[in-house]
Amino acid sequence: MAFTSYHLILLWSLLSISSYCIGQTSPQPKALILPVTKDSSTLQYITQIGQRTPLVPIELTIHLGGQTLWVDCENGYVSSTYRPALCGSTQCTIAKVNTCGNCTTAPKIGCNNNACYNTPENPFIKTLYDGGEINEDVLSIQSTDGSNPGNFVKIPSFIFTCVPTFLTEGLASGVKGTAGLGRHQIALPSQLAQIFSFPRKFAVCLSSSTQSSGVIYFGDGMTLPNIDGSKDLIFTPLITNPFGTGSVPFLNESSSEYFIGVKAIRVNGKPVTINKKLLGIDKRGNGGTKISTGSPYSILESSIYDVVTKAFIDELSNATRVAAVAPFETCFSSKSVGSTRVGPAVPAIDLVLQTTRVYWRIFGANSMVKVGQDVMCLGFVNGGVKPTTSIVIGGYQLEDNLLQFDLTRSTLGLSSSLLFRQTTCANFNFTTNA
Template identity: 55%
Template sequence: MSHPSSAFTYLYTSPYQLVPMVVSVRPFFWSLLSLLISSSIAKTSFRPKALVLPVTKDVSASSPQYVTQIKQRTPIVPVKLTLDLGGGYFWVNCEHGYVSSTSKPARCGSAKCSLFGLHGCSEEKICGRSPSNTVTGVSTYGDIHSDVVSINSTNGNNPGRVVSVRDFLFICGSNVVQKGLASGVTGMAGLGRTKVSFPSQLASAFSFHRKFAICLSSSPMTDGVMFFSDGPYNLNMDVSKVLTFTPLITNPVSTAPSAFLGEPSVEYFIGVKSIRVSGKNVPLNATLLSIDRNGLGGTKISTVNPYTIMETTIYKAVSEAFVKAVGAPTVAPMAPFGTCFATKDIGFSRMGPAVPAIDLVLQNEEVEWSIIGANSMVQLNDVICLGFVDAGSGPSTAQVGFVAGGSHPMTSITIGAHQLENNLLQFDLATSRLGFRSLFLEHTNCANFNFTPSA
């Protein structure tokens, strides 16, 4: 198997954008993607309506990661992957222990290469892109390959038969880029808005609706779930029937650790118009909530950042409003959090800590994403903290993405994984909209999918 070629050179223009010195650009249409990938489905009379994967909260690394497991290669082996909601690509470490008789390189000039948009070409005439570890911010160059991938089908209630895609595209990573992932994890599953992300390839292979849904469990002892295609999403009830919807927004500038100049972001942005605490508007510089022509500002959703990160002025305004609404004294902060209380001063209910809701007001005054106590607070022994982090003091630049030469984050608000737990999020790539619902409102949780296979 070919590995990253040292002959390929990048010209770095900033810490977050790079230009290849050899690139290939080809036009692409979704019909081509469907034709190319659909032809790679393992021959079978069974065509699934949806697919399902378990999602485990892994706390073995320095911060929580949300991990799934697929089957890949010939002979087939289990492969653990960290989920990256905004990642554009599936990559796996080919440098250590990758053996497969069905792995095939993508040759320069091929239709497979064109699916990746801008890409490089090695001396061996294999096209490639940069696999990025968005946990650490490390990127390298890697060859593009395809191989067999297998996954369980589902009717929305249980796992069903295993189905396979013969030519599932991925990028070869290395030991260097793998470093920092959770124990046993050898790559990342990008779920972002590209033609070769996990959801896009599976939708094309099986002629699905271009939708997927993710539901993160709050406990490492119980699995959450991810669905590919439309509902039902049965978590003691069909959650797909109770979703609230808001448009997804495209940032014209990539916010990834590495990207080609001119590429838009493949992450998921939503239009937060204002923020309320306990029903009252928080005074903010509203221009920070919009995305400008340089790609700065706005609100995105991340499974890689463990907690919500806010630009400093936004964080301070929300924190001050929250402390006032709680009405309890604060205590010394505990990193990375800046707003903490004594646990004894905070009550508890079925919805978690009994604190005021933090509402993200979306496209109009009637649509809100309400962050309740279970998602807004983090328990640290006898101290309980607001689970939001000031971008000016706490987060890693690798995970957030900062403006080159400065201390300001490119994105004003990054909604982190703790705030997503026990919420079902449906991403509709065809209509560019997000469906969301807190499962606390439905008296259920993300661990309630029945992973017992159907007969």
């Protein structure tokens, strides 16, 4: 029988599990967690993992649609368990490498002969690097039973990508790379699911506070106070963009990013008129709606932005308009806007999904941004004419919303604001048993 890439992945997974179990006394974890904090300067979402031997804590920026965990290997990477992946290896097959080649300098960590390469991305400076070397090393991550913290577990051979220091430009201070959570075999969700026999699911719950941690949860059964992550969600299909927007379009590979099918937008329950062609994905991968932590705020194509903001202003006619504050164009005096459990008392914005009864409701806590003592602005940015993606749902609109990505079923479960349920993403228990 000929070996396919699926068989290679299965074999690699079994070997990884076996090597994990050797010398381990802790039971197989039910799930894994990463604490996530919001950087006040860059508005990026930061996590920390343990990597290398001896273990070193590494800060990484979350890249929801990223295809790999990439790390700066040029500056201070030292490890006795680092191993490059050689051309033709199982690791290179899993990584769907772009090319193989030799190092142009003396071999070292991140630059080896007969090595295979992929193309990691830094979305914050919109830069791709086509010489990312595929490697393996130890990775450490905390386990959980769903609601209580558990032990840290070590993965002896986690596939990641080495990059030079320049690709870290634009990342938060002290950050050494990005943690890719995209639809790719070497992104964290797929690797962890294969190694530990989890369902191919992960949940993202970003805190709106720069002082408290949110959580990324790998596996099934996440719970927060007053919400059962498996039951209290609405579901919509994840859509595959056939072109690699945000990764490598010229390779004609599917995008690793997460798209959903927004069919319409309502403001205060009233539909706005949108060019429907913008909501679909065309033959070149343009259009549609994606969810991205690569943008701090949602971005709307110009014509969509215009009708949404006009409707919003019309529905909030009693509020006092004030001068724009970049990057926002629609701002109000906060003294003229009331407050509710779910943030400022402003019109709700609904992203209507597969039917008019299935929608993602954005309340004031996720639509209004405080930019001064008495000024708040509508937290959507004008994306201009003919952007690659018509609607990008950015990080601010994700905060204190629970999103569950099921890669096997290709569905997204979402909660809308957890403030309605009197809880937040900062309420996951990281420290003590409940």
